[in-house]
Amino acid sequence: MDRIEELAQAFARLPGIGPRQAKRFVYHLLSLPEAERAKFSKLIASIGSDVRQCSECMRFANGSGATCSSCTDTARDNALLMLVEKDQDLSAVERAGNYKGRYFVLGGVLTLSGKGAIREKELTKAIEKRLKKGLKEIVLALSATSEGEHTADRVRDLLSPFRTKIKISALGRGLATGSELEYSDAETIRAALESRKEM
Numbered sequence: 001m002d003r004i005e006e007l008a009q010a011f012a013r014l015p016g017i018g019p020r021q022a023k024r025f026v027y028h029l030l031s032l033p034e035a036e037r038a039k040f041s042k043l044i045a046s047i048g049s050d051v052r053q054c055s056e057c058m059r060f061a062n063g064s065g066a067t068c069s070s071c072t073d074t075a076r077d078n079a080l081l082m083l084v085e086k087d088q089d090l091s092a093v094e095r096a097g098n099y100k101g102r103y104f105v106l107g108g109v110l111t112l113s114g115k116g117a118i119r120e121k122e123l124t125k126a127i128e129k130r131l132k133k134g135l136k137e138i139v140l141a142l143s144a145t146s147e148g149e150h151t152a153d154r155v156r157d158l159l160s161p162f163r164t165k166i167k168i169s170a171l172g173r174g175l176a177t178g179s180e181l182e183y184s185d186a187e188t189i190r191a192a193l194e195s196r197k198e199m
Contacts, residue, residue: 052065057126058106078134083106083140083141084141085106086106090105092189101139106123106142118151136167137168141170142170171192171196
């Protein structure tokens with residue numbers, strides 16, 4: 001197979017990347033000096049050894065320890081646990097700068113057709129562990145899409161045994177219906193967090 005086509009097909013397998021954009025990536029790489037291509041290649045090859053999945057919040061983070069810097073930060077509020085769909089959502093909330101609680105990354109969404117998966121067992125274990133550390137509220141910070149709503153319904157079912165011990169809230173609608181948290185600006189996330197409501 002043609003090398004350009006083969007690499008373009010590899011890029012096209014990435015989420016949100018179509019064939020035309022994938023081809024642009026390939027031609028951009030070809031236009032770079034050899035040293036930059038080598039650095040790019042090295043970054044891809046070493047990402048698995050330099051980045052770990054945190055055993056507590058399930059996010060991917062730099063470091064060699066079992067837990068990430070956010071989970072080991074003693075200044076964060078143990079009373080709050082925010083559930084997000086993916087790592088990019090967690091990063092978006094951190095950019096907003098007004099949330100100081102803990103996180104848990106669900107790892108995806110559930111679709112109405114029954115596809116998709118979330119980390120149900122890990123979530124239950126995380127909540128049980130966090131309850132011992134003073135957990136009082138779980139914030140559902142899921143995208144304002146049909147998949148996000150469907151996932152929220154499933155999460156509320158999973159959380160039903162804990163309802164007497166914790167409050168469950170959701171981000172307020174500073175987020176437009178149909179919007180994904182990852183692409184929301186910091187001010188919108190800040191407003192949604194401040195106007196969250198109990199469920």
